[in-house]
Amino acid sequence: MNPPVPFLDLAATHQEVAEAITQAWAQILAASSFIGGSHVEGFERDWAAYCQTSFAVGVGNGTDALVLALRALDVGAGDEVILPANTFVATAEAVVLAGAVPRFVDVDPDTLLMGAAHVEEALSERTAAVIAVHLFGQMCDMDALAQLCSRRGLALVEDAAQAHGATWRGRRAGSIGDIGCFSFYPGKNLGALGDGGAVVTDDAALAGRVRSMADHGRRAGSKYVHDVVGTNSRLDNVQAAALQIKLPHLDGWNDARRQAIRWYADALEGHDARLVRVVPDAQSVHHLAAVLVPRRDEVAAVLAEQGVASGVHYPVPCHRQAAYAPYASGPLPVCEDAADRLLSLPLFPTITREQVARVGATVRDALPVEVRRAS
Numbered sequence: 300m301n302p303p304v305p306f307l308d309l310a311a312t313h314q315e316v317a318e319a320i321t322q323a324w325a326q327i328l329a330a331s332s333f334i335g336g337s338h339v340e341g342f343e344r345d346w347a348a349y350c351q352t353s354f355a356v357g358v359g360n361g362t363d364a365l366v367l368a369l370r371a372l373d374v375g376a377g378d379e380v381i382l383p384a385n386t387f388v389a390t391a392e393a394v395v396l397a398g399a400v401p402r403f404v405d406v407d408p409d410t411l412l413m414g415a416a417h418v419e420e421a422l423s424e425r426t427a428a429v430i431a432v433h434l435f436g437q438m439c440d441m442d443a444l445a446q447l448c449s450r451r452g453l454a455l456v457e458d459a460a461q462a463h464g465a466t467w468r469g470r471r472a473g474s475i476g477d478i479g480c481f482s483f484y485p486g487k488n489l490g491a492l493g494d495g496g497a498v499v500t501d502d503a504a505l506a507g508r509v510r511s512m513a514d515h516g517r518r519a520g521s522k523y524v525h526d527v528v529g530t531n532s533r534l535d536n537v538q539a540a541a542l543q544i545k546l547p548h549l550d551g552w553n554d555a556r557r558q559a560i561r562w563y564a565d566a567l568e569g570h571d572a573r574l575v576r577v578v579p580d581a582q583s584v585h586h587l588a589a590v591l592v593p594r595r596d597e598v599a600a601v602l603a604e605q606g607v608a609s610g611v612h613y614p615v616p617c618h619r620q621a622a623y624a625p626y627a628s629g630p631l632p633v634c635e636d637a638a639d640r641l642l643s644l645p646l647f648p649t650i651t652r653e654q655v656a657r658v659g660a661t662v663r664d665a666l667p668v669e670v671r672r673a674s
């Protein structure tokens with residue numbers, strides 16, 4: 300049998316940067332400066348520049364980035380926040396943790412992204428904010444969403460946790476809404492070697508509020524003056540050093556993901572395993588290689604038998620999760636149908652053409668016979 304194809308090979312990607320990170324970590328250990336420090340400042344500067352924004356604030360993880368962004372925008376009790384139902388649960392979790400009510404909406408069947416029309420249908424007098432989720436690495440139509448939000452006086456938050464380096468008409472993920480939120484969970488396109496996150500914004504006051512709230516609500520420059528109820532959610536020096544070392548590689552890694560997606564497109568062409576569409580205005584960074592297939596669980600089982608790993612992102616949309624069902628306001632057919640048919644294939648920067656060819660052939664053979672060729 301052929302060697303197994305992993306879903307993700309983080310260790311292979313880390314070979315390129317392991318020595319530099321080991322050296323930086325030895326210096327941090329020698330200085331024993333762990334919270335704050337030169338790498339945090341350096342990475343925040345580098346990340347803001349990369350994202351084409353004036354400010355970046357490191358935080359503990361992507362979920363906290365979203366909660367802090369909403370709180371800093373003064374979104375909370377009595378407010379409704381519109382978001383797509385097909386996202387990682389953290390997007391919805393952040394809304395509830397901030398004290399607001401999530402309003403789930405459907406998405407476009409080709410891109411699986413929320414558009415302005417979806418948002419429009421869910422608007423109410425209580426709507427305070429919209430969270431655009433750049434799912435699988437492709438940005439939403441940020442021109443339409445930004446126009447709608449500015450016309451209605453709504454805050455626009457970008458959940459860019461899967462979209463490090465993605466662009467919409469040349470503008471980077473995180474830079475178009477009022478604030479952009481990132482996760483540096485190890486498996487993301489830019490991952491720490493543990494948990495980490497950041498917000499980016501052009502608004503100095505907003506950046507200052509997030510920074511203060513992430514650090515116990517401390518007044519800037521003070522030690523024991525607390526103006527607001529904050530929390531403890533800081534990016535630490537150890538993670539910031541790793542991120543700073545990895546950042547110069549991000550564009551190359553994203554290029555490699557795009558190349559692998561082209562190989563997948565060739566391998567699956569004409570078959571009933573359709574890659575999520577990328578529109579011409581978007582440059583996707585392909586966090587995941589998501590395809591829509593019939594009888595997904597059977598296809599996944601055949602792949603597993605053949606040593607090909609796969610995943611499902613996500614098997615249950617947020618409005619059908621027990622924790623969030625109380626907020627559901629009706630069926631969302633595109634999200635529900637996608638949840639039954641989505642299959643994520645192996646994808647990581649070092650994946651080879653041979654590995655993609657093998658996954659593609661295995662998928663083709665695994666498709667139900669009567670629908671193997673798209674009619």
Ligand SMILES: *Cc1c(COP(=O)(O)O)cnc(C)c1O
Pocket residue numbers: 360361362363386387389390432458460461481482483484494495496
């Ligand atoms: C990963 C992810 C998050 C949460 O990030 P954590 O760092 O795991 O808290 C939020 N939203 C989306 C879309 C994600 O993929």
